Amino acid sequence: MxxxxxxxxxxxxxxxxxxxLTGxxxxxxxIAxxxxxxxxxxxxxxxxxxxxRGLDIEQTLAVLQSLSADLTATIAEARQCQDQRIKRGAIRQxxxxxxEVLRCTTL
Ligand SMILES: [Zn+2]
Incomplete structure (x- = not known):
């Protein structure tokens, strides 16, 4: 390189x-x-x-696990927050x- x-x-x-990028x-x-x-x-x-292009099964599972952890963390943060505007932002996120999870599972 x-x-x-x-x-x-x-x-x-x-x-x-x-x-x-490949989705x-x-x-x-x-993405940036x-x-x-x-x-x-x-x-x-x-x-x-x-x-x-194309991840193997283990890589796909690792990505899904990471994305679902992100999702859980985002929802937990939104629940604790009092500000409606921030809550709506968290819901969008x-x-x-x-x-993304849906896209990964349809590979
Ligand atoms: Zn590179």
Missing amino acids: RGRPCTICQHPKRSEIDLA GKSTIRA DHFQVSRHCLERHTKGAHVH AQETAA
């Missing part, structure tokens, strides 16, 4: 990012926002053909995560 190593390849949620339902901007990475890094990862 030339130059700096790819930050997406080394990202702890790389499998989830690859799934989001075709999210824009680069949405969701995983808090730069669009530039995502584009470099994609154009450098680093994206793994939980819905996005649920959509």
Whole structure:
């Protein structure tokens, strides 16, 4: 590999990012926002053909487990919060995560 190593390849949620990139339902901007990475890094990862297409069963299960943990944490936070605006934001975030879970299970 030339130059700096790819930050997406080394990202702890790389499998989830690859799934989001290959799902075709999210824009680069949405994926960048969701995983808090730069669009530039995502584009470099994609154009450098680093994206793994198709995860094996164990990787898929690990991704699903991680996403469902995110979902549980988001819902728990929303329940404890008194601010309706933040609650609505948390619900939107939980819905996005649920959509990702659904997408993973239909691979
Ligand atoms: Zn990469």
